[in-house]
Amino acid sequence: MNEEDAAKLFHALSNPDRLRVIRALVVAGPEGLSAGEIGAAVNASPSRASFHLATLADAGFLTRRRNARSLVYAVDFNRIGGLLGFMVHDCCKGHPTIEACCTGAASSD
Amino acid sequence: MNEEDAAKLFHALSNPDRLRVIRALVVAGPEGLSAGEIGAAVNASPSRASFHLATLADAGFLTRRRNARSLVYAVDFNRIGGLLGFMVHDCCKGHPTIEACCTGAASSD
DNA sequence: TTGAAATTTCAATAACTCTTGAATTATCGT
DNA sequence: ACGATAATTCAAGAGTTATTGAAATTTCAA
Numbered sequence: 227m228n229e230e231d232a233a234k235l236f237h238a239l240s241n242p243d244r245l246r247v248i249r250a251l252v253v254a255g256p257e258g259l260s261a262g263e264i265g266a267a268v269n270a271s272p273s274r275a276s277f278h279l280a281t282l283a284d285a286g287f288l289t290r291r292r293n294a295r296s297l298v299y300a301v302d303f304n305r306i307g308g309l310l311g312f313m314v315h316d317c318c319k320g321h322p323t324i325e326a327c328c329t330g331a332a333s334s335d
Numbered sequence: 336m337n338e339e340d341a342a343k344l345f346h347a348l349s350n351p352d353r354l355r356v357i358r359a360l361v362v363a364g365p366e367g368l369s370a371g372e373i374g375a376a377v378n379a380s381p382s383r384a385s386f387h388l389a390t391l392a393d394a395g396f397l398t399r400r401r402n403a404r405s406l407v408y409a410v411d412f413n414r415i416g417g418l419l420g421f422m423v424h425d426c427c428k429g430h431p432t433i434e435a436c437c438t439g440a441a442s443s444d
Numbered sequence: 445t446t447g448a449a450a451t452t453t454c455a456a457t458a459a460c461t462c463t464t465g466a467a468t469t470a471t472c473g474t
Numbered sequence: 475a476c477g478a479t480a481a482t483t484c485a486a487g488a489g490t491t492a493t494t495g496a497a498a499t500t501t502c503a504a
Contacts, residue, residue: 273482386452405449
């Protein structure tokens, strides 16, 4: 992971709809949710949901599988962790303040 | 911190030059670096460096102070930690895989 | 106060991102 | 095969982001 890669991944996270997609899929767990369910959960039209799902999947944050007529998406926790780990340990050299924010349960601001 | 806020902050991180700026400033520590030094460090023209510094400072990732003719920038570790903490604990509900990536020293992919 | 240095701001342009709605592809049940 | 369902892809348009080089601003030193 270098700056170019990380920048692309951060771009995939730089949209409220996409963050809501991730949140919905985190709650859903490993079974994931269909594109239609995700669209409904984040209040996006089918094509808009598809656009954001494609962005997240291209970045590797989501896996995709077919289940009958539905395409089911799930979060890849390792991919998100990989990006955050790059930020914490590589970009920020493991600075204790930043590690503490990721470890402790509270996020004040 | 909500999805809108977090998305804006992630946007500020979604550029290789800006990630290199952060890296340079992390290495520099609390004393920071002048805009000119940062531009040289990331190989950007003055106006280009200024543009990226403004983006990072607007997001709250950098503080700025004047020292003689130079404007000196430094990283705000709490702001970066705040965003990562939101991602880990709020958006991803403190999923153990993600916490582990932020805690352990290794970031493989 | 004149001139140089450090930075930012501005204007123009090119490239990218997002949204919408229509068209297309894939799958299933009968 | 047919019709319905689920989702993606496409095309057009609006808005945003990044780059460049020139002009303006701020500060300092003589």
